[in-house]
Structure formats: C-alpha cells, structure tokens
Amino acid sequence: MKEERIIQALGQVRDEYIIEAAPVRKKEKHRALRGLAAAFAIVLLGALFLQTAPGAAAAEYVVEKVSSLIDTLFPPKDITIMVEGAEVEGQYSAVGQEPEARETGTEATPGFAIYIDSENYTMTEENGVTIIRPVNFYPDLPTCGMDIVHLSDITVQEAAEAARAEIPSDWEVSETEAWSMPDSLSFFARSGWEWDSACKQVFLISDGQQGVFQVTIQYFFEAAEGHGVRLLSMLQTFTLIPGD
C-alpha cells in the first residue's frame, strides 16, 4: 500500500520532531501518595515523641532551627524546563546561604537562595563554597555541577578579570549575554570541541554591597543539552538575600 510508505518514511524523520511531539511525562501520582504517607508517618511519630520530657525540650530546638529564612521564604515548587526538546517537570527545593552578621555595627554579609532539582542534584558546602552536583553521577565522566562562592570587597569587573585569569590560555573564551541580573558579568569558556571537552560558564553577580557572588557552572561538551541546560535553569532562580 502506498500510504504505508508514508508511515515507514515518517519513522526516519528528524529526531527533533519526534521529541517535540513525545507525550509529556506527568508527575507520578504514586509519588505524591508516597510523600503524603511519609509525611503522615513523620507527624505521627513526632506527636508521640513530643509527649516525652526530652521531646518537649527538643521541640524548642527544632522550631528554632527548621524555620530558617530560606525554608520560609522559598518553599519547594515544581518547575518545568525544556531538556533536549522535551518538557521535564521536576520538584525543586531552595538551598543557599543565609545572611551572616559579622561584628556589631557592621553590615551583615548578604546571602542567596537558589532552587535545585532535588531529585537529581545535591548541595554541599565546603570552605564557604556551595557545591551543587548531580546524584548518581558516572565517575568516569568529566565533572558537571555548579559552585557558588561569595567574594568580599571586590567589584564585579575585578572579579571577572580574576576569574578569566584562572582560565587556561589555550581555552576559547567568549562573552555571554544570557544573564539578566543587574550589575553582573558573565563569560563562557571551553577547552575544545571533543565530546568530553570542558565547558565553563562563569557569572559574577554584585551582592548589592561591596562584594560579588561568583557562580561557576561546569560540564562537558556532550552534556551541554542535559546538565548544561538543567544547571542554567537552576541559576535562573538565583535570588540575593540582602544583609541588612
């Protein structure tokens, strides 16, 4: 049959058209139910624990610690992004650094919050650097992730020059304009065009006082459409928390 030839030939059309029309993955209802069940179990255990004397003492401590600024201001939310032409919905939760008071009479260091795809990425902190990495990352692959560090007493321009100076001289570097935050600079650098060539996107964002947040997103060339897109979409949620 001639029309069957259309069906057959259609099978080999461009991948982008196949992905574009792919049924959107809906979030599993079971996951929500499991979440509810887990929450109910925690509430029940907590209620029982609070009936005891140590429980009552612990309650005060927990209320103080858990109700942090970031948890309060940035509740978890679902975000849909486009990855490789397909819509992917994920559960995002906020992480970051809260403003820190230095000495009495001086300004507090500003903080920040950023939403991360909590199913696929984790956040740790090491020596003042916020480190966001993929979970279950295949160890043989080049590093992918995002590092955020606060630099004090420096301008955006000076921080950008210092960051550029750290890029190896044989890398290709170009300005980028994809960042909409006021008083910020960004650039992109790559080590080559191989599938595993390192790519870095560096963002210098004024903290609104006398410092800069330096955000470095790194991935390898072949992961640009995967981790690259995911990390950039997370960075779009970056929010300054003023120190005052």
Place this chain on the structure above:
Amino acid sequence: MEDDQIIKLYWARSEDAITQTARKYGSYCYTIAYNILHSSEDSEECVNDTYMKTWSSLPPQRPRKLSAFLGKITRNLSLDRYRHYTAEKRGSGQPVLALEELSGCVPATDSTEKVLDQMELTALLNRFLASLSSESRKCFMRRYWYFSPVSEIARDYGMTESKVKMSLLRSRNKLREMMEKEGVSL
C-alpha cells in the same frame, strides 16, 4: 540519570544500562508499542526487544537523542509485529485508522511523475514537517508517528477533538499538495 550517562553504561557493557533505560524510557516505549499493537503482552515483548536491539547497537552507535533512538526502534519493531498479525488477519488498532486517513495524501498516479525512494520520501517529509506550525506538526506526529488516538491528542494539547481532526485534515491536504507540486509519486 542523564542520557549521556546511560549511553556510557552501554559502551561499558554494564547491564545497568538496560535497567536505567527501562526506568527512564520504559513507559515511553510501551506507549508507542501499545498504540500500535493494543496488546499488553505484545507491547511488553516489543519493549524488551527494543532493549536488546539497543544493547547490540551501542556500541558502535552513539545516538545524540536517546529517546528518539529508542522510539524509532520500538516503532519499527511494533509495526513489523503489526504487519505479521495483519497478514494473519489479526490486525487492529490505530494503524488501520491512520492508514485510512493517509490514503487521502497519496497523489493520483501519473506516468510522468518521479517515484520517490524511501530516503527521498523521508527528506520530503522533513521539509513538509518544517513547513507546519508547531501545533500542527505535533498533532501530525502524535497521530502518524505515535499513532495516538485523536481523543488523547486533544486532551494532551488542550484542544477539542474536532480541532485536532481539522488540523490533521489540513496537514494531510498540504502534504498531498506538496507532493503534487514537486511532481512526485509514491
């Protein structure tokens, strides 16, 4: 897990590659197979065959879009099985309806027209798809690539069924006109 990591697992000949593929794309492949075969058992077998075929293809292949790569394999395997059943008079489901609809796209035969080979026909279809609006293209692909029922397309794209049918009719007419204009036949 990201596609590049899954592909890396195939290249490392790790059986975890199939587990991760099933976890990420199992339901996607099953949907494609089920739309064609309308049988849970046959669809599951086709999806398993897809994993085996992927296992034997990677390496040497390194697909840029794993979802499309898997989808194409599932679709081909499902259509092969569907043809086998049709030959045994057991054919049913969306492909019968899709083929009936597409018969309207076939231009009237003319001895002066060029008969396209499969690659030329795919190239023409790529040009045709590029000429459609995003919404029309998605409707067309969902119907004739994924064999989704019209009711499902309408639900997923927030359209009425009659609007989907109208979009499909216009696209089919456009395809026929394109083939006639280019003086080609099937």
